[in-house]
Amino acid sequence: MAKKTSVDSVKVRMYRQGFGDCFLLSFYQGKTRVFTMLIDCGIKFNTKSDDVPIEDVIDDLKATLATKDNGKPRIDVLVATHEHWDHIAYFHPSRGGLKNPFGDFDIGHVWLAWTENPKDDEAVAINSRLRDGVAALSFAAERLNDKLADEVEQSASLHLGGQVATARKKFNEAIDDVMGFYGVTSLKKVSQSGIRYKKNGKVSSMTEDAMENVIKLGNDGGGIKYFSPGTTVDANLLPAGVNVYVLGPPRSSMINKSTPSHGNAQETYLGIDRLGMSSFIDGALAVGAAENSQDHVDHGSPFGEELGVTPQTAESQEFFQRTYFADDEAYRKIENNWLDITGQFALQLDGAINNTSLVLAIELADTGKVLLFPGDAQVGSWLSWHDYQWDVTGGSGCDQPKVRTATDLLNNTVLYKVSHHGSHNATVKEKGLELMKHPELVAMIPEKEDSYSGILYQPLMDRLNELCKGRVLVSADKNFPPDRLRAERPPELSSGEWKTFKDNLVVDRVYVEYTIRS
Numbered sequence: 001m002a003k004k005t006s007v008d009s010v011k012v013r014m015y016r017q018g019f020g021d022c023f024l025l026s027f028y029q030g031k032t033r034v035f036t037m038l039i040d041c042g043i044k045f046n047t048k049s050d051d052v053p054i055e056d057v058i059d060d061l062k063a064t065l066a067t068k069d070n071g072k073p074r075i076d077v078l079v080a081t082h083e084h085w086d087h088i089a090y091f092h093p094s095r096g097g098l099k100n101p102f103g104d105f106d107i108g109h110v111w112l113a114w115t116e117n118p119k120d121d122e123a124v125a126i127n128s129r130l131r132d133g134v135a136a137l138s139f140a141a142e143r144l145n146d147k148l149a150d151e152v153e154q155s156a157s158l159h160l161g162g163q164v165a166t167a168r169k170k171f172n173e174a175i176d177d178v179m180g181f182y183g184v185t186s187l188k189k190v191s192q193s194g195i196r197y198k199k200n201g202k203v204s205s206m207t208e209d210a211m212e213n214v215i216k217l218g219n220d221g222g223g224i225k226y227f228s229p230g231t232t233v234d235a236n237l238l239p240a241g242v243n244v245y246v247l248g249p250p251r252s253s254m255i256n257k258s259t260p261s262h263g264n265a266q267e268t269y270l271g272i273d274r275l276g277m278s279s280f281i282d283g284a285l286a287v288g289a290a291e292n293s294q295d296h297v298d299h300g301s302p303f304g305e306e307l308g309v310t311p312q313t314a315e316s317q318e319f320f321q322r323t324y325f326a327d328d329e330a331y332r333k334i335e336n337n338w339l340d341i342t343g344q345f346a347l348q349l350d351g352a353i354n355n356t357s358l359v360l361a362i363e364l365a366d367t368g369k370v371l372l373f374p375g376d377a378q379v380g381s382w383l384s385w386h387d388y389q390w391d392v393t394g395g396s397g398c399d400q401p402k403v404r405t406a407t408d409l410l411n412n413t414v415l416y417k418v419s420h421h422g423s424h425n426a427t428v429k430e431k432g433l434e435l436m437k438h439p440e441l442v443a444m445i446p447e448k449e450d451s452y453s454g455i456l457y458q459p460l461m462d463r464l465n466e467l468c469k470g471r472v473l474v475s476a477d478k479n480f481p482p483d484r485l486r487a488e489r490p491p492e493l494s495s496g497e498w499k500t501f502k503d504n505l506v507v508d509r510v511y512v513e514y515t516i517r518s
């Protein structure tokens with residue numbers, strides 16, 4: 001039997017600030033709020049919502065979390081799942097006209113994934129490689145934009161030339177979109193190596209500044225906790241009757257497990273090196289360095305230097321002017337062909353960082369009901385969850401099993417924060433969504449219409465609607481207004497279920513809130 005003082009309900013407030021995550025969880029014992037947790041607060045780069053400006057979100061958080069004692073709004077736990085702008089933009093100290101919006105809050109602990117821990121050697125190695133990846137992508141993106149004007153001119157005289165130019169523009173825009181996840185602005189200040197650096201030598205991606213500020217907020221508050229998969233959060237850090245299981249991000253050392261058939265981390269963050277993308281990073285960085293260096297830089301040419309000419313030398317020679325640089329010989333040019341895999345690389349890098357998401361399963365011990373918050377975890381992370389089992393750490397009933405598996409947790413999920421905004425590659429089927437069989441399952445998707453093509457992914461939406469019997473709440477997409485679920489009963493839902501659902505649902509201009517009852 002669980003203690004009488006156990007948490008018996010959780011209000012999950014999904015803010016509607018645009019394309020990005022911002023979730024406030026309030027844990028209640030009866031009518032008393034005993035614990036609060038904020039998971040992420042971000043938005044797609046270079047966007048803002050006119051309907052729900054971020055100021056309204058911050059005001060709502062302050063009003064909701066205001067405390068009697070010192071007047072400061074209190075967040076017991078602030079979680080930053082991973083280093084993407086649409087998750088941590090508003091933790092930045094000075095973006096979007098707001099000055100350090102969370103500086104005014106009294107923050108208990110900050111919870112981060114082990115991949116953010118500067119004292120973890122594996123994390124340091126991964127992050128330095130990811131940073132190289134962002135630098136290589138920045139360089140390639142800038143180069144693609146330089147190339148665009150030439151290509152538009154060259155293709156003008158071709159049959160279907162207009163379509164080629166349009167396709168290239170679209171391609172470049174898509175790369176810029178991916179760049180936006182890192183908060184990378186256009187590369188105005190370029191270092192010697194052709195890549196924009198911060199003064200201290202690191203790549204200037206604003207997500208890094210935002211994450212640094214999260215760490216500062218934690219240190220100014222009650223401290224930082226880093227979590228590894230397969231562990232549970234210490235009961236001292238939680239209210240009675242709540243268990244929290246850490247599912248991800250996976251450790252790459254999992255690869256060395258004796259049962260490789262699980263294939264767990266194959267597609268996780270180190271994937272950028274494992275899938276042949278390593279040469280893209282090294283190549284792009286070497287090209288940047290070579291072009292800006294007076295000294296010879298070896299970037300992997302198969303022939304000796306004496307056997308070649310540089311483009312600059314060739315351009316001044318009549319033979320090359322006639323055979324290579326002449327307008328009607330443009331199709332021969334290959335020196336920028338390596339850029340064509342930029343798109344593929346951008347997606348690999350994006351997936352790699354998504355897989356560093358801290359994944360939490362929050363369990364109400366009385367009933368075993370689970371709220372699943374996976375950040376933007378993609379395939380490799382999901383598969384790795386099944387390699388762990390968790391000891392139940394107190395608060396639970398005496399007749400319950402003493403361990404939990406990922407299957408248990410997924411079976412008992414009643415609230416699924418849909419990973420990666422409902423994209424095609426971030427909700428695993430058999431070992432994921434198909435295990436979410438709880439009759440009370442509700443899904444929440446932080447998403448805004450027309451942000452990215454292919455999001456929301458229709459087959460995923462269809463299956464979510466089946467499993468949730470229509471109880472799928474989308475934050476900011478005008479095509480899926482949550483109000484419609486109040487106005488019209490989803491056909492799969494009985495009238496009793498519909499009434500309960502509506503009783504637990506609040507739809508406000510600034511947020512959509514759903515209450516889970518134990």
Ligand SMILES: [Zn+2]
Nearest residue numbers: 084086376420
């Ligand atoms: Zn995201």
